[in-house]
Amino acid sequence: MDERGRSLKNNNMEDDTDLKRGPWTAEEDCKLINYIATNGEGRWNSLSRCAGLQRTGKSCRLRWLNYLRPDVRRGNITLEEQLLILELHSRWGNRWSKIAQYLPGRTDNEIKNYWRTRVQKHAKQLKCDVNSQQFKDTMKYLWMPRLVERIQSASAAALTTGSAATSSCITTSNNQFMTYDYNMGQQSGVMNNNDYITPENSSVALSPVSDLTEYYSAPNPNPEYYLGQVGNSYYPDQNLVGPQMLPENYFDYSRLLDEDVPAMQEQSNLNWFENINGAASSSDSLWDIGESDEDFWFLQQQQQFNNNGNF
DNA sequence: AACAACGTCAACCGCCTCCCC
DNA sequence: CGGGGAGGCGGTTGACGTTGT
Numbered sequence: 001m002d003e004r005g006r007s008l009k010n011n012n013m014e015d016d017t018d019l020k021r022g023p024w025t026a027e028e029d030c031k032l033i034n035y036i037a038t039n040g041e042g043r044w045n046s047l048s049r050c051a052g053l054q055r056t057g058k059s060c061r062l063r064w065l066n067y068l069r070p071d072v073r074r075g076n077i078t079l080e081e082q083l084l085i086l087e088l089h090s091r092w093g094n095r096w097s098k099i100a101q102y103l104p105g106r107t108d109n110e111i112k113n114y115w116r117t118r119v120q121k122h123a124k125q126l127k128c129d130v131n132s133q134q135f136k137d138t139m140k141y142l143w144m145p146r147l148v149e150r151i152q153s154a155s156a157a158a159l160t161t162g163s164a165a166t167s168s169c170i171t172t173s174n175n176q177f178m179t180y181d182y183n184m185g186q187q188s189g190v191m192n193n194n195d196y197i198t199p200e201n202s203s204v205a206l207s208p209v210s211d212l213t214e215y216y217s218a219p220n221p222n223p224e225y226y227l228g229q230v231g232n233s234y235y236p237d238q239n240l241v242g243p244q245m246l247p248e249n250y251f252d253y254s255r256l257l258d259e260d261v262p263a264m265q266e267q268s269n270l271n272w273f274e275n276i277n278g279a280a281s282s283s284d285s286l287w288d289i290g291e292s293d294e295d296f297w298f299l300q301q302q303q304q305f306n307n308n309g310n311f
Numbered sequence: 312a313a314c315a316a317c318g319t320c321a322a323c324c325g326c327c328t329c330c331c332c
Numbered sequence: 333c334g335g336g337g338a339g340g341c342g343g344t345t346g347a348c349g350t351t352g353t
Contacts, residue, residue, distance in 0.1 A: 061339075
């Protein structure tokens with residue numbers, strides 16, 4: 001037992017002096033993987049014993065679900081995923097496991113961590129409570145449209161390079177993306193994550209401070225108008241930017257229904273989101289919400305809101 | 312170079328629900 | 333029906349890495 005494990009509190013299990021806690025070793029991982037590969041998962045307490053692991057059943061379950069499962073996705077939360085998390089959280093609040101159902105390969109823990117580290121950080125910067133109406137409005141009318149704008153810009157950039165309309169991407173285990181041609185039904189190329197679009201190499205200019213008037217010159221006072229009532233959410237004036245402007249395989253998450261989940265889960269091995277809009281998944285550190293220019297942008301917009309009483 | 316502050320995320324805790332006997 | 337075990341969930345912690353001073 002390591003120092004960390006030794007220092008942790010007893011969790012009220014029956015005589016658990018032999019139970020190990022703290023970080024998992026490669027050997028333990030190996031035991032767990034091999035056992036589940038042979039016998040399947042479930043019955044975690046007996047699984048732990050039979051696999052020769054000195055861990056609680058809960059610990060085994062958590063390690064498997066959050067880390068060792070073959071379809072667990074690792075790495076940056078994409079723009080689409082960020083948008084979906086914001087949208088679903090606005091509907092369901094901290095129902096992390098429910099939200100995670102809509103993000104194949106992502107765990108509730110990962111989404112929860114994302115929310116706490118990124119989203120709550122913004123609330124803190126804006127000096128408002130993450131559950132306040134003010135912050136919800138900021139998300140709904142600023143952050144989410146901004147994400148949509150960035151997704152679109154990335155898609156448009158990909159279109160000009162001829163890679164997005166009929167192709168999608170599948171993440172490989174070594175952090176490469178196979179472009180996949182729907183029409184041809186075959187792998188059409190491989191590129192490294194680093195090849196993805198960034199503000200530096202994009203052929204489409206993306207202003208660091210977006211022009212909100214393009215979308216929001218006359219905001220509809222009814223929030224439902226932006227949340228699922230229009231074909232594609234967040235585009236109140238479809239003459240300006242509407243569904244017809246979007247790539248044909250762009251995902252309209254306003255259509256998400258509970259019954260979609262099983263089918264989405266079936267697709268999880270193909271990394272569903274990258275399939276929807278591969279090039280827009282260029283969510284590296286330069287594009288992620290949370291970078292300093294984005295922070296500045298939000299603060300600026302928030303200040304404007306405070307002055308005018310609207311966006 | 313050293314230290315502090317901050318961010319990330321794996322892992323744990325405690326409570327709740329479900330299900331079996 | 334109810335007691336108890338197992339599993340699931342949301343909240344929290346703390347080690348470790350990164351960034352700033």
